[in-house]
Amino acid sequence: METVADSTRAMLVDKPEQDASATVGLDIGLIGQAASLGPEPDSVFEVENLDVYYGSFRAVQGATFTVYKHEITAMIGPSGCGKTTVLRCFNRMNDLIPGARVEGRLDFHSVPIYDPRVDPVEVRRRIGMVFQKPNPFPKSIYDNIAFGPRVTGMAKKKGDLDAIVEQSLNRAALWDEVKDRLKDSALGLSGGQQQRLCIARAVAVDPDVLLMDEPCSALDPIATTRIEDLMQEIKNDYTIVIVTHNMQQAARISNRTAFFTAQIDSTADQRCGLLVEYDRTETIFSNPSDERTENYVTGRFG
Amino acid sequence: MAKARLVGHRTSKVMAQAMERRTADVRGRVFQMSLLTTLLISLFILGVLIVDVAIDAWGVLTGRPGGFLSGTMRSLSDDPKLGVHQALVGTFWIAVFVAVLAFPVGIGAAIWLEEYAPKNRFTRFIELNIRNLAGVPSVVYGLLGLFLFVEGLGGITGGKSIASAGITLAILVLPIVVITAQEAIRAVPQELKEGAYGVGATKWTMIRSQVLPYAAPGVLTGTLLSMSRGIGEAAPLLLVGAVSGRLGTNPGFFDLSAINAEAFMAMPVIIVEWVQSSGRDPGFAEAAAAAIVVLLVFVILMNAAAILMRNHFEKKRG
Numbered sequence: 001m002e003t004v005a006d007s008t009r010a011m012l013v014d015k016p017e018q019d020a021s022a023t024v025g026l027d028i029g030l031i032g033q034a035a036s037l038g039p040e041p042d043s044v045f046e047v048e049n050l051d052v053y054y055g056s057f058r059a060v061q062g063a064t065f066t067v068y069k070h071e072i073t074a075m076i077g078p079s080g081c082g083k084t085t086v087l088r089c090f091n092r093m094n095d096l097i098p099g100a101r102v103e104g105r106l107d108f109h110s111v112p113i114y115d116p117r118v119d120p121v122e123v124r125r126r127i128g129m130v131f132q133k134p135n136p137f138p139k140s141i142y143d144n145i146a147f148g149p150r151v152t153g154m155a156k157k158k159g160d161l162d163a164i165v166e167q168s169l170n171r172a173a174l175w176d177e178v179k180d181r182l183k184d185s186a187l188g189l190s191g192g193q194q195q196r197l198c199i200a201r202a203v204a205v206d207p208d209v210l211l212m213d214e215p216c217s218a219l220d221p222i223a224t225t226r227i228e229d230l231m232q233e234i235k236n237d238y239t240i241v242i243v244t245h246n247m248q249q250a251a252r253i254s255n256r257t258a259f260f261t262a263q264i265d266s267t268a269d270q271r272c273g274l275l276v277e278y279d280r281t282e283t284i285f286s287n288p289s290d291e292r293t294e295n296y297v298t299g300r301f302g
Numbered sequence: 303m304a305k306a307r308l309v310g311h312r313t314s315k316v317m318a319q320a321m322e323r324r325t326a327d328v329r330g331r332v333f334q335m336s337l338l339t340t341l342l343i344s345l346f347i348l349g350v351l352i353v354d355v356a357i358d359a360w361g362v363l364t365g366r367p368g369g370f371l372s373g374t375m376r377s378l379s380d381d382p383k384l385g386v387h388q389a390l391v392g393t394f395w396i397a398v399f400v401a402v403l404a405f406p407v408g409i410g411a412a413i414w415l416e417e418y419a420p421k422n423r424f425t426r427f428i429e430l431n432i433r434n435l436a437g438v439p440s441v442v443y444g445l446l447g448l449f450l451f452v453e454g455l456g457g458i459t460g461g462k463s464i465a466s467a468g469i470t471l472a473i474l475v476l477p478i479v480v481i482t483a484q485e486a487i488r489a490v491p492q493e494l495k496e497g498a499y500g501v502g503a504t505k506w507t508m509i510r511s512q513v514l515p516y517a518a519p520g521v522l523t524g525t526l527l528s529m530s531r532g533i534g535e536a537a538p539l540l541l542v543g544a545v546s547g548r549l550g551t552n553p554g555f556f557d558l559s560a561i562n563a564e565a566f567m568a569m570p571v572i573i574v575e576w577v578q579s580s581g582r583d584p585g586f587a588e589a590a591a592a593a594i595v596v597l598l599v600f601v602i603l604m605n606a607a608a609i610l611m612r613n614h615f616e617k618k619r620g
Contacts, residue, residue: 093496098421125502135493137512147511148501198497205501 012111012122042069044209044239045090048105052085052273055099059085060273062104065258067209072231072240074250074281077260077296082273083243086260087211090241091127092120109208125152128202132214134194136186136201141178144186144197145169148205164204172200173230192223199230203238210234212242216249228253247297250281257284259293352598358591370592375567375575379585386593389572392464393600396568397533399468400475404532405525407472408479412521415480416487417509429484436477443474444541452542462543464566470542475525475532482524486517518615526608530601536570569597 045067052060060082067073075083085094092113094100102114113123125148137144145165146155155161165182169175174196178189186197195215202210212231216224231240231253244250250257258278262271277284277293288294310316362370366382373385419425447470451459459465490513498508576590 091500093499096496096499121499121502121504124499129496129500131493131496131500133493135491135497137494137497138516147498147503151498151504151507151511152502201497201501 012108012113012118012126041071043067044069044109045241046105046107046110047086050086050089050102050104050106052082052089052094053099053101053103054097057270058272060260060275063260063273063275065275065278067239067241068256069239070236071255072235072242072253074254074257075241075243075260076245076247076250076257077273077276078262079245080271080273081260081262083258083260084213085273086275087213087241087243090209090211091124091129093124093129095120125205126207127209127211128205128207130195130198130202130210130212130215133218134191134198136189136194136197138185138187140183141169141186141189141197142182144201145204148201152205154205168200168204169197171203171234172196173226173233174200190223192219192226195219195223195227196230199227203234207238209239209241212240214243214245217245224249247285251285254281257281259284259288259290259296261292261296355591355594355598358588359595362588362592363595370589371596375572379576379579379583379589384589386569386572386596388567389569389593390596390600392467392566392568393533393570393597395464396468396471396539397529397604399465400472400529400532403469403472404476404479404529408476408525409483409521411480412483412487413509413513416484417505417513432477432480436481439537440474440535441537441541443470444538446470446473447538447542461564462566463564466542467539467566467568470538471532471535474535474538475528478528478531479525482528483517483521486520486524487513489520490516515615515618519612522615523608523612526604526611530604533568534570534597534601536568536574539568539571540574569593569600573597 043066047066048064050060050063051058063082063086075087077083088094089102089106090108094102106113108123108127111118113120137147139147142165145168146161149155149161149164155164166175166179169178174193177193178184178197186194189197195218199210199215216227219227228249231242234240242250242254256279259276260273261276263274264271277288277290279288284293285297288297294300369382370385371390372387373383374388376384378384415425415429419428447466451466451469452461456466459469494512494516495508498512503511573590573593576586576593580587580590
């Protein structure tokens with residue numbers, strides 16, 4: 001635990017040596033907490049009282065939950081409940097939206113990733129993302145996968161790059177379909193293949209976490225099944241957080257589920273996203289403790 | 303007709319009758335025809351202009367095309383050495399100046415405005431002013447060029463030189479280059495940018511690898527069209543002092559010493575000059591028409607180059 005946290009901090013933070021003494025206390029605190037959790041696996045993200053604002057509009061209020069290592073965590077809820085907003089906080093993709101602002105604690109391997117010393121580029125390199133609509137670059141299949149290793153300086157030699165491309169495409173169960181046309185444009189692939197290409201592109205930089213923002217919403221059922229199978233196969237190597245509109249999908253694939261909803265913010269007369277309940281997926285779907293969760297998962301609301 | 307009912311009889315016969323075409327869409331047809339008419343009017347005017355110019359130019363261009371292209375400015379229209387060589391050299395180098403100065407500066411400014419600038423009142427103010435600058439009459443740029451480059455920086459530009467004219471026209475087209483490049487950059491899909499950021503690209507890598515290749519065709523088309531427009535401008539060149547009357551020197555195309563020499567000619571100016579001279583010597587009208595054709599061909603060649611480059615970049619973009 002300590003080594004993981006330390007090495008992650010060294011990777012993410014601009015000046016690790018300055019930082020070491022200041023964070024010892026935090027490490028110890030975290031170890032104590034982890035021990036008291038008993039059989040729980042290691043945590044990857046610790047979210048506490050997370051508020052997300054777009055300008056003066058508060059999109060998410062007070063979310064608190066923990067994402068565990070090598071699990072699939074699903075975020076479900078009706079439109080406008082802030083689940084995608086929270087997902088995009090995990091790799092600081094919300095930084096790209098002017099006016100977006102985060103308050104509260106969001107630790108990745110106990111590194112507060114919104115700390116000014118943390119480099120968002122390094123965060124995104126370790127927390128990969130797969131988007132709602134397949135978004136391959138208008139380049140060849142090979143260059144799509146090689147893009148990340150190239151820009152992050154992972155592969156110095158052509159041979160290394162070839163190996164990374166092959167491994168990544170294998171991971172995404174796409175290699176056999178495309179190995180003979182690596183130089184062809186990625187835009188010629190089918191939607192399902194494009195999405196698997198995007199997964200391959202994400203794993204090519206060897207991330208720790210994969211964030212998936214409704215990755216199957218633009219795909220047909222067969223392609224969806226392939227992606228779901230793929231997620232099961234790779235979850236031993238990555239921690240996966242997925243936003244989905246499809247409750248069956250969340251029930252099928254995830255270990256834990258966070259149910260969000262939108263509620264009227266009485267102070268500002270706006271709708272604001274709220275984390276209602278977070279638990280093991282089977283609990284959320286069979287025995288939720290909150291009535292709103294029960295109404296949603298049984299189809300009576302949303 | 304029977305009393306209106308919400309649920310009527312929907313037998314096949316009733317439905318078939320209901321869907322029969324009864325009245326012609328008169329308004330729609332009239333609208334469509336008037337649109338077609340406006341297109342035909344503009345094409346007709348353009349056609350008349352080109353045919354008229356071509357007829358006037360026919361004698362010169364078929365009689366001695368080589369001599370006209372290599373000839374120089376003369377005081378009489380029947381001089382066998384009359385031609386546009388000095389003006390072509392001038393326009394060619396002015397175009398080079400515009401390309402070398404306006405394109406990098408304009409595209410750079412557009413990238414900054416679209417990708418880096420904070421969206422606040424200051425940048426909105428800048429953008430508004432760029433749009434206003436694009437509408438400033440070209441004569442005003444000529445005045446600017448006269449004071450700034452001919453007189454102020456005369457030591458560097460050589461005064462009334464190709465360099466002064468080139469810089470002036472570069473500034474003239476700069477706002478248009480910025481605006482068209484901004485539009486092309488704004489059209490780059492957000493998903494591509496996020497995809498690049500998502501695997502750990504820095505902003506600069508993202509711009510270089512995604513934004514620029516994707517925006518290149520649009521940027522190219524817009525900027526080269528603005529250049530075509532720019533090199534047809536006569537008014538600012540008259541102000542920065544294109545020679546009227548006889549020009550003593552006739553530099554070659556790649557004679558770089560001519561760039562800041564205190565005398566130059568350009569295609570639009572030679573056309574103005576010859577049209578004015580046609581009053582005392584009607585033969586100059588033909589020469590002016592021939593010069594117009596030469597300038598048109600120059601611009602068409604430039605646009606063709608733009609289209610070829612755009613197709614190249616579009617193919618690369620996939």
